[in-house]
Amino acid sequence: MILTDKSNALLNMSGNLPPKVPHAFDAVYKAAVQNVLEAFAPNELIGAHQFRGSQRDRSLGARFLGRRLPQVPPADRVVVANGTQSILMMLLAGLVGRNGRLALESLSYPTLLPFARQLGFQLSPVAMDEEGVLPDHFEAVCRSERPAAYYAMPTLQNPTTAVMSIERRQAIAEICRQYGVTIIEDDIYSLLPKNVPPPLSTFAPEISWYILGTAKSLAAALKVAYVLAPTARAAEERFWPGVRATYWMCAPMNGSVVSSLIEMGAVDVVIDAVREETRARHTLVADRLGSANMRSRPDCLHVWLSLPANRPAIEFVAGVRALGVEVSVSSTYAMDNAPPNAVRFGMGTPPDRAAFERGLAAIADVYL
Ligand SMILES: Cc1ncc(COP(=O)(O)O)c(C=O)c1O
Structure with missing residues (x-):
């Protein structure tokens, strides 16, 4: 039926x-799957959990993240996950948490609404202009509402398409530093344009979690995204099985295939x-x-x-x-x-x- x-x-x-x-995707994807099947014994690949991703997947994930960063970051700061949403869930639960506050653009990714309800945190929407959040209002919100983190989408913002200038990124990063606000940057729309400013996170790397998913540049259902933690220690602490959840992990086959796509230049x-x-x-x-x-x-x-x-x-x-x-x-x-x-x-x-x-x-x- x-x-x-x-x-x-x-x-x-x-x-x-x-x-x-x-015409472009099918041949390279098939080649990448073939490559994984030839390079790895299936049960070896799939027989055990890979909490933050295998060493190979994290190294190639670092190379992928390096497309938007001044240099390829160290692999021990990279976590491989099954999508941006999972990374957000883990970070919002760990960094904001019940009764905490998250600052974000007044128009933003709608999934943040159910996440706030499920995790029990409050939203602090910030007024925007054509570049995204307004520094003055952002600072006022940071001062009066004390958000723990800021969910940032500075490049081709969803839904307004706003792109923050370098000066705006510097100003926002400085305010985050001043008020101890952690940056959770979702840069998922940044790979199609060739001439956009560097990520907000590069202006305050020590307080930033930088997320680069594949869903808006390669294919929506690949289910692989990468996050760069401020330190290797932070990556380990936030994404380890001791938090009693493992839903963020991508299936090893998916992680390996995307690694091959990266390795092949595909x-x-x-x-x-x-x-x-x-x-x-x-x-x-x-x-x-x-x-x-x-x-x-x-x-x-x-x-x-x-x-x-x-x-x-x-x-x-x-x-x-x-x-x-x-x-x-x-x-x-x-x-x-x-x-x-x-x-x-x-x-x-x-x-x-x-x-x-x-x-x-x-x-x-x-x-x-
Ligand atoms: C801003 C933003 N982040 C993340 C996603 C989804 O990413 P993923 O499929 O990797 O969870 C979307 C999809 O609409 C999005 O608009």
């Missing part, structure tokens, strides 16, 4: 996965193809919606579309939905009760360019 999901009828443009690029092949397809889709956006009040750039996986006051976002989403397309409303991302009147749509979830064009036509029909 074939089970059908009703939502299949809707074209999903609310997600912001990287577009699929089978990561560039995939990222280049994802970037190219994303750019091609952005050309279509510019053609269709060029005059709209929107924010994005050709190497960003989502578009933030502001709406006029007389067209509430919720009605806009319903209008697009009536045409068979799903986009997401700004309140999804709101960490306070004052979301702007806007929607987000993604570049990569439609299966091909033709489907993307169909979705775009629906958005333009309702917008224009």
Whole structure:
């Protein structure tokens, strides 16, 4: 029996996965799997837990992290996990914890909301401009609310696409230092663009946990992400089985395959193809919606579309939905009760360019 999901009828443009690029991905992925099967005896590879990742996976993870850092970091500060979410859960539980506080952009990754509920911590949303958090408000929040940590997304922020300048990064890092606020940086959107500033963490490495996942640059379901801890000791303390949980670990096969992709240089092949397809889709956006009040750039996986006051976002989403397309409303991302009147749509979830064009036509029909 074939089970059908009703939502299949809707074209999903609310997600912001990287577009699929089978012409580039499939061959290198198969080669990487082959490489792992030849290099390792299966039971040797899979027979025991690898808490922070095998030595090979951590070394190659360090090389991957080095794509965004001034140099390749030491492997003993790297933890390999099954995704950014798992790393966040571990860090938020350990660094913020029950009754603690987390500062974050007033519009941010919606998953932080259930994490706060599950772990019992409070959110301190910070006002933003086109670069992300405003230093003055951030400092006021740090002074009055004393957050333990700041969840930062300084590069192609989700959902607003904001990119912090170097000066803003320096200012925010300094405030974190001054108020003892740990930085948890999620840099997941940083690998498609070629010309963005270095991570916020590089301006205060001693208080930063720097996370670089593969889900938005290589493929959404690879389930491998890397985190660089401020010290080797901190990495060991936060990610060890004595905390009575091991859900963060990636399956050794996944970790090894991504290691091989890194080792073979295949990561560039995939990222280049994802970037190219994303750019091609952005050309279509510019053609269709060029005059709209929107924010994005050709190497960003989502578009933030502001709406006029007389067209509430919720009605806009319903209008697009009536045409068979799903986009997401700004309140999804709101960490306070004052979301702007806007929607987000993604570049990569439609299966091909033709489907993307169909979705775009629906958005333009309702917008224009
Ligand atoms: C900011 C951000 N971090 C992390 C993720 C998901 O990462 P992972 O699949 O590695 O848990 C997403 C996906 O939407 C995201 O937007």
